[in-house]
Amino acid sequence: xxxxxxxxxxxxxxxxxxxxxxxxxxxxxxxxxxxxxxxxxxxxxxxxxxxxxxxxxxxxxxxxxxxxxxxxxxxxxxxxxxxxxxxxxxxxxxxxxxxxxxxxxxxxxxxxxxxxxxxxxxxxxxxxxxxxxxxxxxxxxxxxxxxxxxxxxxxxxxxxxxxxxxxxxxxxxxxxxxxxxxxxxxxxxxxxxxxxxxxxxxxxxxxxxxxxxxxxxxxxxxxxxxxxxxxxxxxxxxx
Amino acid sequence: xxxxxxxxxxxxxxxxxxxxxxxxxxxxxxxxxxxxxxxxxxxxxxxxxxxxxxxxxxxxxxxxxxxxxxxxxxxxxxxxxxxxxxxxxxxxxxxxxxxxxxxxxxxxxxxxxxxxxxxxxxxxxxxxxxxxxxxxxxxxxxxxxxxxxxxxxxxxxxxxxxxxxxxxxxxxxxxxxxxxxxxxxxxxxxxxxxxxxxxxxxxxxxxxxxxxxxxxxxxxxxxxxxxxxxxxxxxxxxxxxxxxxxxxxxxxxxxxxxxxxxxxxxxxxxxxxxxxxxxxxxxxxxxxxxxxxxxxxxxxxxxxxxxxxxxxxxxxxxxxxxxxxxxxxxxxxxxxxxxxxxxxxxxxxxxxxxxxxxxxxxxxxxxxxxxxxxxxxxxxxxxxxxxxxxxxxxxxxxxxxxxxxxxxxxxxxxxxxxxxxxxxxxxxxxxxxxxxxxxxxxxxxxxxxxxxxxxxxxxxxxxxxxxxxxxxxxxxxxxxxxxxxxxxxxxxxxxxxxxxxxxxxxxxxxxxxxxxxxxxxxxxxxxxxxxxxxxxxxxxxxxx
Numbered sequence: 001x002x003x004x005x006x007x008x009x010x011x012x013x014x015x016x017x018x019x020x021x022x023x024x025x026x027x028x029x030x031x032x033x034x035x036x037x038x039x040x041x042x043x044x045x046x047x048x049x050x051x052x053x054x055x056x057x058x059x060x061x062x063x064x065x066x067x068x069x070x071x072x073x074x075x076x077x078x079x080x081x082x083x084x085x086x087x088x089x090x091x092x093x094x095x096x097x098x099x100x101x102x103x104x105x106x107x108x109x110x111x112x113x114x115x116x117x118x119x120x121x122x123x124x125x126x127x128x129x130x131x132x133x134x135x136x137x138x139x140x141x142x143x144x145x146x147x148x149x150x151x152x153x154x155x156x157x158x159x160x161x162x163x164x165x166x167x168x169x170x171x172x173x174x175x176x177x178x179x180x181x182x183x184x185x186x187x188x189x190x191x192x193x194x195x196x197x198x199x200x201x202x203x204x205x206x207x208x209x210x211x212x213x214x215x216x217x218x219x220x221x222x223x224x225x226x227x228x229x230x231x232x233x234x235x236x237x238x239x
Numbered sequence: 240x241x242x243x244x245x246x247x248x249x250x251x252x253x254x255x256x257x258x259x260x261x262x263x264x265x266x267x268x269x270x271x272x273x274x275x276x277x278x279x280x281x282x283x284x285x286x287x288x289x290x291x292x293x294x295x296x297x298x299x300x301x302x303x304x305x306x307x308x309x310x311x312x313x314x315x316x317x318x319x320x321x322x323x324x325x326x327x328x329x330x331x332x333x334x335x336x337x338x339x340x341x342x343x344x345x346x347x348x349x350x351x352x353x354x355x356x357x358x359x360x361x362x363x364x365x366x367x368x369x370x371x372x373x374x375x376x377x378x379x380x381x382x383x384x385x386x387x388x389x390x391x392x393x394x395x396x397x398x399x400x401x402x403x404x405x406x407x408x409x410x411x412x413x414x415x416x417x418x419x420x421x422x423x424x425x426x427x428x429x430x431x432x433x434x435x436x437x438x439x440x441x442x443x444x445x446x447x448x449x450x451x452x453x454x455x456x457x458x459x460x461x462x463x464x465x466x467x468x469x470x471x472x473x474x475x476x477x478x479x480x481x482x483x484x485x486x487x488x489x490x491x492x493x494x495x496x497x498x499x500x501x502x503x504x505x506x507x508x509x510x511x512x513x514x515x516x517x518x519x520x521x522x523x524x525x526x527x528x529x530x531x532x533x534x535x536x537x538x539x540x541x542x543x544x545x546x547x548x549x550x551x552x553x554x555x556x557x558x559x560x561x562x563x564x565x566x567x568x569x570x571x572x573x574x575x576x577x578x579x580x581x582x583x584x585x586x587x588x589x590x591x592x593x594x595x596x597x598x599x600x601x602x603x604x605x606x607x608x609x610x611x612x613x614x615x616x617x618x619x620x621x622x623x624x625x626x627x628x629x630x631x632x633x634x635x636x637x638x639x640x641x642x643x644x645x646x647x648x649x650x651x652x653x654x655x656x657x658x659x660x661x662x663x664x665x666x667x668x669x670x671x672x673x674x675x676x677x678x679x680x681x682x683x684x685x686x687x688x689x690x691x692x693x694x695x696x697x698x699x700x701x702x703x704x705x706x707x708x709x710x711x712x713x714x715x716x717x718x719x720x721x722x723x724x725x726x727x728x729x730x731x732x733x734x735x736x737x738x739x740x741x742x743x744x745x746x747x748x749x750x751x752x753x754x755x756x757x758x759x760x761x762x763x764x765x766x767x768x769x770x771x772x773x774x775x776x777x778x779x780x781x782x783x
Contacts, residue, residue, distance in 0.1 A: 016725065037587075037591055038584075041584060041587055043582070045583075051345060061678045062678070062743045063676050063677065063678045063679070064316060078676055079680030079681075080680055080681050080686055081679060081680060081681065083689070085557070086681075086686065086689050086690045086691055087690070087691050087692075087693050087696060088690045088691070088692065088693060089693045090692045090693065090694050093687075093690050093692055096683075096686075096690070097685050097687055099683070099687075100683065100684055100687040100688075103573075103576035103577060103579065104580075104683070105573070105577060105580075105682070105683055105684060106683035107682055107683075108680040108682070109680055109682070109683055109686045110680065111335065111337060134558065142693070143697055144698050145693050145694045145696055146759050147758060148696060148697075148698045148761075149695065149759060150696070150697075151758040151761045151762060152698040152699065152700065152701065152761050153449050153701075154761075155700070155704050155761040155762060155764060155765040156700070156701025156703055156704050157637065157700065157701075158765045158769075159701055159703040159704035159707040159708075159768055160701070160703045160704075160706055162769060162772065163703055163706070163707055181741070199686075200418075202680075202681055212677055213677065213678045214677055214678060215676040215677075215678055216675060217678075224683075239536060
């Protein structure tokens with residue numbers, strides 16, 4: 001089957017529901033209009049393992065990071081090579097571990113990052129190559145988990161209280177100034193809250209014993225996981 | 240040579256390696272051999288410990304004890320080989336469960352075998368102590384049970400014998416007294432008859448020779464004395480006749496009682512001499528420990544040594560790494576998994592192919608039918624065209640030859656379609672990179688393996704928390720150093736402080752100096768800060 005659609009176009013057509021922590025979007029093998037039998041079988045195998053994945057269809061491979069425009073937000077899609085891309089919410093990670101343990105294998109993994117409009121100047125509507133630094137700047141750091149932020153603030157408050165008590169009991173302990181603690185990383189991370197990455201598993205067509213794939217090669221694309229980054233300054237108990 | 244090669248292949252097997260896979264990762268061969276050695280050491284030690292324990296502590300014959308020892312060693316060996324063969328990529332909970340179970344076995348085995356081994360080591364001292372204990376216990380038993388049992392009858396019989404003997408002695412003394420009196424009276428009568436007075440032992444008499452009145456008195460006294468002597472002798476004989484059998488019986492009774500007492504004592508002694516079992520020796524060891532701190536320290540050290548040796552396999556498994564072998568092993572597992580998946584897919588493919596074949600056959604038949612219809616239609620059209628041509632030929636006899644435009648139009652469409660399709664296949668119109676450019680990405684397995692949970696992402700620690708934790712660590716370290724150098728008697732608190740300081744230092748390392756950490760590290764740092772600031776005053780108060 002000849003490729004008729006690029007991955008960015010397929011992803012642009014896909015409008016994921018805002019989910020986080022174990023609410024995978026409802027994908028269907030036929031959603032992208034490519035009811036390929038092998039894809040359906042892989043989806044069925046994943047389903048047997050208790051994991052819901054979606055078959056998008058076939059599209060050529062590409063290297064580097066590509067940016068393209070979407071209706072409300074822009075997207076950056078790239079093969080996963082960076083350690084920053086391997087941070088996954090626990091529930092999605094457990095789902096992927098189940099897939100891995102079930103023997104489902106994808107020779108390549110791509111990740112799509114949703115970015116706000118205007119962060120990158122994307123001239124071509126069909127997508128364009130973006131420098132890795134610019135892409136990393138646009139995607140930003142992974143926001144901290146709200147529970148981690150809450151625990152850090154709680155520990156900081158506890159330490160301040162301890163120091164105040166000590167300063168009253170022992171004046172010499174006053175050298176430890178108990179300044180208010182603001183978690184700067186959490187504030188930065190809050191900027192990317194609500195933007196969701198999508199993880200794609202890609203199976204190139206044909207067999208390559210050397211496991212070397214080239215751009216332009218035809219491949220089947222699957223959506224493995226998708227989530228929204230939570231707002232780190234909003235604890236999960238209040239969400 | 241053969242033995243060496245056999246050992247070379249055995250050790251990696253015991254270390255959990257499969258020789259076929261290890262041959263593909265030979266760089267990890269020494270590591271796996273070391274694991275094999277680490278699995279053998281606890282087994283050999285367990286064999287020795289169990290043999291000694293059952294031979295010395297439970298007093299089994301050597302063959303039976305050695306059989307039990309070999310059996311126990313094999314169990315430990317199998318346990319450790321299973322531990323070594325466990326898959327490297329298991330979850331932490333599974334690893335903790337396995338290592339915890341092995342650690343519990345090690346602890347229980349150490350507590351079971353440490354006692355007998357210590358008994359074996361201090362056998363001579365325990366023997367002396369056991370003998371002393373036996374003698375002390377025998378004396379106590381004699382004092383509390385045997386002597387009270389025989390003392391009363393022995394005392395009664397002895398008193399009766401003494402009384403009888405005193406009566407007989409008194410009678411004999413009386414007889415002797417009267418015998419002397421008879422002799423004296425006889426001498427005085429002779430003195431009076433000879434006229435001797437006041438000399439040669441004679442009393443004052445009449446001094447006249449012959450048998451006068453004084454002499455008659457002397458004879459009367461002599462007759463009285465003889466009569467008394469006769470009477471006393473008769474009484475003494477009667478008393479002797481009465482008392483002698485009684486005394487003989489009493490002496491026999493005393494002898495019997497003394498023999499019974501001696502027999503009871505010998506029985507008790509034999510019983511206490513036999514009391515050299517495990518409990519008695521353990522008691523003797525406990526007494527030695529109380530008496531000498533060296534023994535108690537040796538017992539503690541030996542227990543620790545047994546635990547450490549027994550945990551050699553666990554420690555080796557945790558501390559050693561064989562990345563190449565583990566990679567090969569994981570690849571092999573994945574290969575098997577993929578093979579089964581591919582077989583499953585092949586079966587599905589075959590099923591699809593058969594269905595496609597059936598559909599193709601149907602389509603071929605349909606196509607044949609369609610072709611026949613087309614041929615018939617074409618024939619009709621051709622005949623019609625021929626008829627029309629013939630008609631046009633007759634009408635336009637003067638017309639020229641036709642151009643080839645329709646054929647050119649027919650050929651141009653497929654060429655354009657093919658060109659566009661090839662371009663699309665290369666991905667050029669999709670805007671992809673150069674066709675020959677390689678695509679680098681993690682595989683899904685690598686992605687899953689290297690992935691990190693978002694919930695465990697490290698967050699910066701508050702400066703106050705960093706300062707408090709470092710202060711706590713400093714105070715605890717200073718306290719441990721101070722107690723160790725200035726107050727040797729407070730070794731216990733010093734060890735507690737040192738252990739706590741070491742734990743805090745480990746936490747500081749894992750959090751890059753109390754600067755960043757996940758949720759657990761944040762809470763642990765706060766707990767460490769509180770404990771580090773509170774523990775030193777508490778220890779100092781306790782010391783004061």
